[in-house]
Amino acid sequence: MAERVRLEEGWVLHRRPYRETSLLLEVLTAGHGRLALVARGARRPRSAWQGLLQPFRLLLLSWSLRGELGTLTGAEPAAPPLPLAGRALWCGLYLNELLVRLLHRHDPHPGLHRTYGEALRGLAVAGGERVRERVLRLFELQLLRELGYGLLLDRDAGGAPLVPEGRYAYDPARGPLPLAPGEPAPRGSVPVSGALLLELQRGRVGDAALPAAKALLRAALGRCLGERPLRSRELFGALPMVAPGPALREGA
Amino acid sequence: MEALVEALRCLPGVGPKSARRMAYHLLERDREGARRLARALEEAAERVGHCRSCRTLSEAELCPLCASPARDRSLLCVVESPADVAALEAGAGYRGLYFVLLGRLSPLDGIGPRELGLDLLERRLAEGEVQEVILATNPTVEGEATAHYVAELVRARGIKATRIAHGVPLGGELEYVDSGTLSQALAGRREIGGEEG
Numbered sequence: 001m002a003e004r005v006r007l008e009e010g011w012v013l014h015r016r017p018y019r020e021t022s023l024l025l026e027v028l029t030a031g032h033g034r035l036a037l038v039a040r041g042a043r044r045p046r047s048a049w050q051g052l053l054q055p056f057r058l059l060l061l062s063w064s065l066r067g068e069l070g071t072l073t074g075a076e077p078a079a080p081p082l083p084l085a086g087r088a089l090w091c092g093l094y095l096n097e098l099l100v101r102l103l104h105r106h107d108p109h110p111g112l113h114r115t116y117g118e119a120l121r122g123l124a125v126a127g128g129e130r131v132r133e134r135v136l137r138l139f140e141l142q143l144l145r146e147l148g149y150g151l152l153l154d155r156d157a158g159g160a161p162l163v164p165e166g167r168y169a170y171d172p173a174r175g176p177l178p179l180a181p182g183e184p185a186p187r188g189s190v191p192v193s194g195a196l197l198l199e200l201q202r203g204r205v206g207d208a209a210l211p212a213a214k215a216l217l218r219a220a221l222g223r224c225l226g227e228r229p230l231r232s233r234e235l236f237g238a239l240p241m242v243a244p245g246p247a248l249r250e251g252a
Numbered sequence: 253m254e255a256l257v258e259a260l261r262c263l264p265g266v267g268p269k270s271a272r273r274m275a276y277h278l279l280e281r282d283r284e285g286a287r288r289l290a291r292a293l294e295e296a297a298e299r300v301g302h303c304r305s306c307r308t309l310s311e312a313e314l315c316p317l318c319a320s321p322a323r324d325r326s327l328l329c330v331v332e333s334p335a336d337v338a339a340l341e342a343g344a345g346y347r348g349l350y351f352v353l354l355g356r357l358s359p360l361d362g363i364g365p366r367e368l369g370l371d372l373l374e375r376r377l378a379e380g381e382v383q384e385v386i387l388a389t390n391p392t393v394e395g396e397a398t399a400h401y402v403a404e405l406v407r408a409r410g411i412k413a414t415r416i417a418h419g420v421p422l423g424g425e426l427e428y429v430d431s432g433t434l435s436q437a438l439a440g441r442r443e444i445g446g447e448e449g
Contacts, residue, residue: 013360016361048430051430051433054392055393056393057432077431080435081431081435085396087400089393089396090397090400092393093357093359093393093397094359096359096360097360230359231359231362231363231364232359234359234364234365234366235357235365235397235401
């Protein structure tokens with residue numbers, strides 16, 4: 001018996017052509033996590049789904065599911081499309097790549113669905129590089145938490161409370177290891193201040209701490225992502241032949 | 253016979269049934285057509301490559317459009333596929349040249365800047381003939397991301413980058429246009445000028 005779901009909030013993460021006139025969608029839904037759905041006939045010239053089934057638009061999705069692959073039976077807009085443009089659009093593609101790479105199908109993460117929507121709205125209004133960077137870092141932090149790989153941000157690997165003035169080497173597998181004054185961080189760990197970890201614990205990150213937060217979260221995500229690199233990172237920083245002005249030194 | 257049916261199935265949208273129908277038709281009614289098709293396929297597969305200047309499908313090293321002296325060499329239109337070139341050539345009255353990406357940036361499909369031949373595009377821009385690059389990638393999320401990426405690359409060389417307009421189709425009715433297109437059309441509205449001259 002096929003499982004039927006009606007009008008559940010969801011986002012298209014990715015779409016690719018499927019058979020002659022259909023689309024194969026990866027979606028993130030509120031109650032059922034990441035799913036693969038076939039949208040039959042969505043690539044026919046007059047299909048109403050053609051324009052609707054795009055990433056970065058909150059939809060109400062209906063589908064039936066038998067086995068691994070579901071069939072889309074309805075899609076309606078739940079909100080106007082988010083006006084992501086330029087670099088904010090690349091950031092959105094980065095979020096989608098993270099989700100497809102790290103979430104298992106049929107594994108519900110209701111909190112993540114909300115966090116993702118907030119991050120996209122943050123990117124849509126963000127005026128500059130720093131705002132976008134902050135949105136990405138806080139999303140990564142929340143994603144790791146949802147996946148069960150949350151960072152240890154209130155005490156060190158030995159269980160002692162973190163001190164803001166302290167220097168730590170963050171080992172993605174073990175947590176923050178206190179460093180003696182002048183001691184370098186060992187290989188595979190990221191040097192961070194106690195202040196940054198405590199700030200992240202409260203869901204905040206200041207402008208000055210953005211580069212350190214990026215290094216920390218990149219290492220932590222690397223542990224989950226494995227060897228295969230994220231392709232969306234190529235969009236940032238890798239623009240060939242462009243002088244690296246301040247506006248271009250950005251990235252995921 | 254089975255081999256022919258199987259071979260025909262490589263065409264898009266051709267399942268076992270239509271493949272069998274095509275095979276019977278060719279063998280029962282049109283042997284000459286079958287021979288012509290075989291020769292044309294053989295030749296095309298051997299001889300059609302990519303133009304060294306714009307990457308579109310071409311028999312010659314330089315495609316007829318790139319080789320034509322009648323085209324405006326200061327205008328370069330960037331499109332996703334050879335089919336887009338054909339569409340623009342069929343009726344848009346465009347007189348410039350093209351650059352075909354043969355895809356669009358799509359991290360989840362493993363397509364990054366390297367796969368789109370952007371190094372070749374950079375070499376063309378460096379030659380100094382191009383004054384304006386028109387981004388005519390599709391109005392999808394990936395098409396927009398690609399347009400923005402190429403535009404940054406173009407602007408970094410001090411060359412003008414423009415994007416084709418998106419909006420309501422000619423002869424269309426607003427009532428039936430989807431809301432995404434409508435909001436694009438509103439955002440890209442233009443002032444209606446008076447008579448010129």
